[in-house]
Amino acid sequence: MKMDDMILVSVDDHVCEPPDMWERHVPAKWKDRAPRLVRKPDGSDVWVFEGQQIPNVGLNAVAGRRPEEYGMEPTALSQLRPGCYDVDARVGDMNANGVLGSLCFPTVPGFVGELFGRQAAAGNGELAIAMLRAYNDWHIDEWCGKHPGRFIPLALPPIWSPELMGEEVRRVARKGCHAITFADNPGGLGHPSLHSEHWDPFWTACADEGTVVCIHIGSGTRMNLQDPGAPIEVMIAGTPITLFNCATELVFSDIFSKFPALKIALSEGGIGWIPYFLERIDYVHRHHHRWTLHGFPNGKLPSDVFREHVITCFIDDAAGVRNRDLIGVDTITWECDYPHSDSTWPKAPETLWASLAGVPDEDIHKMTWQNVTRLFSYDPFKHIPKEGCTVAALRAQAKHVDLTPRVGAGGKAPSDYAKGYATVGDIIKQMANAFSTPFDSGERK
Amino acid sequence: MKMDDMILVSVDDHVCEPPDMWERHVPAKWKDRAPRLVRKPDGSDVWVFEGQQIPNVGLNAVAGRRPEEYGMEPTALSQLRPGCYDVDARVGDMNANGVLGSLCFPTVPGFVGELFGRQAAAGNGELAIAMLRAYNDWHIDEWCGKHPGRFIPLALPPIWSPELMGEEVRRVARKGCHAITFADNPGGLGHPSLHSEHWDPFWTACADEGTVVCIHIGSGTRMNLQDPGAPIEVMIAGTPITLFNCATELVFSDIFSKFPALKIALSEGGIGWIPYFLERIDYVHRHHHRWTLHGFPNGKLPSDVFREHVITCFIDDAAGVRNRDLIGVDTITWECDYPHSDSTWPKAPETLWASLAGVPDEDIHKMTWQNVTRLFSYDPFKHIPKEGCTVAALRAQAKHVDLTPRVGAGGKAPSDYAKGYATVGDIIKQMANAFSTPFDSGERK
Numbered sequence: 001m002k003m004d005d006m007i008l009v010s011v012d013d014h015v016c017e018p019p020d021m022w023e024r025h026v027p028a029k030w031k032d033r034a035p036r037l038v039r040k041p042d043g044s045d046v047w048v049f050e051g052q053q054i055p056n057v058g059l060n061a062v063a064g065r066r067p068e069e070y071g072m073e074p075t076a077l078s079q080l081r082p083g084c085y086d087v088d089a090r091v092g093d094m095n096a097n098g099v100l101g102s103l104c105f106p107t108v109p110g111f112v113g114e115l116f117g118r119q120a121a122a123g124n125g126e127l128a129i130a131m132l133r134a135y136n137d138w139h140i141d142e143w144c145g146k147h148p149g150r151f152i153p154l155a156l157p158p159i160w161s162p163e164l165m166g167e168e169v170r171r172v173a174r175k176g177c178h179a180i181t182f183a184d185n186p187g188g189l190g191h192p193s194l195h196s197e198h199w200d201p202f203w204t205a206c207a208d209e210g211t212v213v214c215i216h217i218g219s220g221t222r223m224n225l226q227d228p229g230a231p232i233e234v235m236i237a238g239t240p241i242t243l244f245n246c247a248t249e250l251v252f253s254d255i256f257s258k259f260p261a262l263k264i265a266l267s268e269g270g271i272g273w274i275p276y277f278l279e280r281i282d283y284v285h286r287h288h289h290r291w292t293l294h295g296f297p298n299g300k301l302p303s304d305v306f307r308e309h310v311i312t313c314f315i316d317d318a319a320g321v322r323n324r325d326l327i328g329v330d331t332i333t334w335e336c337d338y339p340h341s342d343s344t345w346p347k348a349p350e351t352l353w354a355s356l357a358g359v360p361d362e363d364i365h366k367m368t369w370q371n372v373t374r375l376f377s378y379d380p381f382k383h384i385p386k387e388g389c390t391v392a393a394l395r396a397q398a399k400h401v402d403l404t405p406r407v408g409a410g411g412k413a414p415s416d417y418a419k420g421y422a423t424v425g426d427i428i429k430q431m432a433n434a435f436s437t438p439f440d441s442g443e444r445k
Numbered sequence: 446m447k448m449d450d451m452i453l454v455s456v457d458d459h460v461c462e463p464p465d466m467w468e469r470h471v472p473a474k475w476k477d478r479a480p481r482l483v484r485k486p487d488g489s490d491v492w493v494f495e496g497q498q499i500p501n502v503g504l505n506a507v508a509g510r511r512p513e514e515y516g517m518e519p520t521a522l523s524q525l526r527p528g529c530y531d532v533d534a535r536v537g538d539m540n541a542n543g544v545l546g547s548l549c550f551p552t553v554p555g556f557v558g559e560l561f562g563r564q565a566a567a568g569n570g571e572l573a574i575a576m577l578r579a580y581n582d583w584h585i586d587e588w589c590g591k592h593p594g595r596f597i598p599l600a601l602p603p604i605w606s607p608e609l610m611g612e613e614v615r616r617v618a619r620k621g622c623h624a625i626t627f628a629d630n631p632g633g634l635g636h637p638s639l640h641s642e643h644w645d646p647f648w649t650a651c652a653d654e655g656t657v658v659c660i661h662i663g664s665g666t667r668m669n670l671q672d673p674g675a676p677i678e679v680m681i682a683g684t685p686i687t688l689f690n691c692a693t694e695l696v697f698s699d700i701f702s703k704f705p706a707l708k709i710a711l712s713e714g715g716i717g718w719i720p721y722f723l724e725r726i727d728y729v730h731r732h733h734h735r736w737t738l739h740g741f742p743n744g745k746l747p748s749d750v751f752r753e754h755v756i757t758c759f760i761d762d763a764a765g766v767r768n769r770d771l772i773g774v775d776t777i778t779w780e781c782d783y784p785h786s787d788s789t790w791p792k793a794p795e796t797l798w799a800s801l802a803g804v805p806d807e808d809i810h811k812m813t814w815q816n817v818t819r820l821f822s823y824d825p826f827k828h829i830p831k832e833g834c835t836v837a838a839l840r841a842q843a844k845h846v847d848l849t850p851r852v853g854a855g856g857k858a859p860s861d862y863a864k865g866y867a868t869v870g871d872i873i874k875q876m877a878n879a880f881s882t883p884f885d886s887g888e889r890k
Contacts, residue, residue: 066735067732067733067734067735067736068735068736069736070732070733070735070736071736071737072736187671187672193672193674193675194672194675195672195674195675195676195868196674224690226632227632227638227639227694229638229640229641230638230640230694230697230698231640231697231698231737232733232737232739233693233726233729233730233733233734233737233739234690234693234694234697236729236733237693237697237725237726237729238689238690238693240725241686241689241718241721241722241725244683244686245669245679245683248678248682248683249672249675249679252675252676252678252679252682253675253676270721270725271721272718272720272721272722272724272725273686273717273718273721273722275717275764276686276715276716276717276718276721276762276764276765277686277717277718279717279762279763279764280682280685280686280715280717281678281682283787284678284681284682284787285678287512287515287786287787288512288677288678288681288786289512289678290511290512290513290515291512291514291515291516291517292516292676292677292678292866292867293862293865293866293867294676294677294678294867295866316728317721317724318724319720319721319724319768319771320721322768323764323767323768341732341733342728342729342732417738420738421737421738421739421740422736422737422738422739423640
């Protein structure tokens with residue numbers, strides 16, 4: 001098999017929501033209160049919703065920039081590559097990258113729809129659920145619906161109510177959506193933990209509907225910004241491994257013994273640490289279960305439970321690929337992370353192929369598309385002949401896509417590099433600036 | 446090579462300080478204020494120092510118990526296996542386990558002497574440094590000195606003053622001690638971070654004296670006790686990986702470019718995650734350095750910096766051993782963790798040997814003794830002929846050591862298992878109980 005013959009399906013990309021997304025799905029009653037994108041006097045665009053403003057921050061939409069300009073946060077829609085928010089352009093960018101399918105996480109609402117959750121907490125539950133359903137409908141019907149076979153729809157949960165979560169899981173399943181987000185540390189968002197029965201109506205619905213629960217990094221566990229003097233690389237390097245704790249909590253929780261059909265995906269967690277993780281949890285179980293009295297059904301080991309229920313993914317992870325037998329090659333998937341700063345776009349095939357040296361075709365197919373089609377109820381070949389799904393076939397359709405990096409596209413720079421390199425403190429200042437100018441001056445325009 | 450031919454040196458064990466340790470090393474002026482072990486009315490022993498009581502907590506001294514009784518915290522000296530606190534018994538236990546050499550971390554003072562640091566912070570600097578030096582003198586001269594060749598001495602730093610730290614490094618180096626503890630997250634103990642120049646006098650002295658800085662898990666980063674409903678396994682399984690953050694901070698800090706001779710050991714961190722870690726830090730560096738402007742001397746990669754300066758260790762870690770080429774086989778060391786609950790004592794050779802299947806003799810020797818003798822200025826063969834240092838030779842000297850587990854040795858049980866298994870909340874209650882009864886009633890006896 002050659003690089004060009006791979007079929008690539010990414011289980012972790014991101015959509016920057018387009019300004020017109022609320023036009024067709026919000027009930028008339030709430031139309032005026034839908035989030036809207038406004039231009040501020042400083043030329044930046046922010047979303048405004050119920051008195052909150054949500055700027056673009058966090059290296060979230062840097063695809064198509066030169067690495068020198070990654071830190072220059074885009075602050076206006078015009079500074080983004082259109083593939084960030086326009087689905088036709090997105091498919092073009094996927095084609096140019098040889099990527100067949102994509103599962104896209106939200107940006108403005110937060111990974112688990114916290115934007116709406118805050119409204120529910122403030123007593124505006126009806127508004128919150130209306131907006132959340134509108135978001136999911138837009139995502140499923142428009143973003144994913146326009147190009148059949150190219151997207152795996154991913155719903156947001158009404159995180160403030162497990163009963164509503166269960167209902168939403170069933171509602172979107174009827175529309176063909178079998179993936180939904182959840183938090184790696186719900187306690188970090190003010191909700192009960194993974195060890196609470198609180199979430200049972202949600203798990204029940206997901207197990208019933210064959211809906212994969214997708215837990216993205218940074219969805220409850222905060223990023224490590226504790227030391228303003230640390231190079232920002234400390235935060236970036238350490239974020240994926242934060243899912244180690246979530247993985248441990250899941251395995252030792254009662255969730256999988258109560259809901260044996262449940263599948264949970266760890267999004268952007270990487271895989272190279274999983275062999276160590278599995279060995280560690282088995283070691284701890286063997287050493288301690290006689291006094292803790294904690295056990296697993298049918299004498300299973302915690303590593304068995306993990307492999308049965310948890311789906312992993314990686315961007316570029318040679319050590320993980322080398323040790324795929326220890327992880328479980330039937331649950332490893334791949335991701336591109338477009339348009340975030342860790343993405344390998346537009347050279348994903350080349351980057352991935354280098355990590356796959358010596359791997360048998362059978363295992364490559366499992367990791368790049370077979371596992372994801374099986375586990376996520378995703379059948380692209382219903383819409384696109386398989387021979388049209390390869391890296392080469394897709395790239396052949398992308399001759400018109402301009403991959404030239406945009407130079408000087410603009411954006412807000414980290415405020416200063418007093419140490420000579422970007423520190424956590426510099427990036428905190430950048431983020432604080434993004435929130436500090438009043439949005440209402442923009443609204444008046 | 447056979448299992449019996451291995452030479453085992455452990456870079457992470459623990460001493461539970463014996464009651465008479467302060468008798469010979471505290472200056473006359475401070476004699477009355479030395480910590481002392483007192484018996485409380487409930488039959489437990491606690492250390493008392495300047496109004497603080499320090500009980501035994503944290504699965505810290507469970508060697509020789511049945512796994513069923515690990516959770517029964519020993520609360521009196523008589524409930525401990527004598528090898529925990531008596532050096533002759535300790536050497537017997539090492540022999541029974543086929544272990545030649547051991548580096549022992551403290552218990553009562555905390556990993557970086559926080560017990561003394563709190564006195565310094567309270568204005569009792571003279572008392573603090575006197576006690577700290579007495580501790581180090583006892584550890585070097587008595588604990589390590591009585592059985593030449595069997596211990597690698599490890600000093601505690603006067604963490605409240607980098608200048609005093611530098612002086613102590615030089616003082617103990619003159620006594621032959623070339624290892625000292627430090628915190629994985631000094632900020633968590635109220636001190637400046639690893640990215641501060643504050644610590645330069647300490648790094649300078651360590652680099653000058655060839656002193657290895659040993660950073661143990663739990664020395665600043667707190668254990669994950671955030672969710673009282675979580676099985677306690679979540680906390681136990683996740684503790685070693687907390688050093689991932691410290692490793693990242695070290696590599697991206699300015700420390701190694703300023704002190705090229707400095708060596709730092711990550712104690713009880715495990716090694717199976719290191720291949721992923723090294724790949725991740727290189728990936729982040731390559732993706733981001735053009736905008737962060739963070740670089741390394743001579744175009745090195747962060748993984749190069751790690752392998753040059755950081756020493757890793759493992760208890761039982763088959764995935765790490767399999768991937769030792771990715772880690773760097775010249776910096777991997779081994780540990781036993783006696784008498785803590787993760788220890789493989791008294792079956793360390795058998796446990797380790799199973800992980801070493803297929804590993805060439807050359808690599809086994811590096812990981813089990815050659816790296817540690819080279820990196821820690823440790824020369825056991827000056828005192829003991831090499832043929833007397835093997836697993837078989839040492840075990841032959843331990844025929845008298847009784848390895849029968851102590852049944853019903855006593856101790857404090859976790860307060861309740863409301864969920865049917867031990868949770869974080871149960872263990873927090875156990876620890877709180879250990880601190881709650883007043884020590885002064887014991888002092889009066």
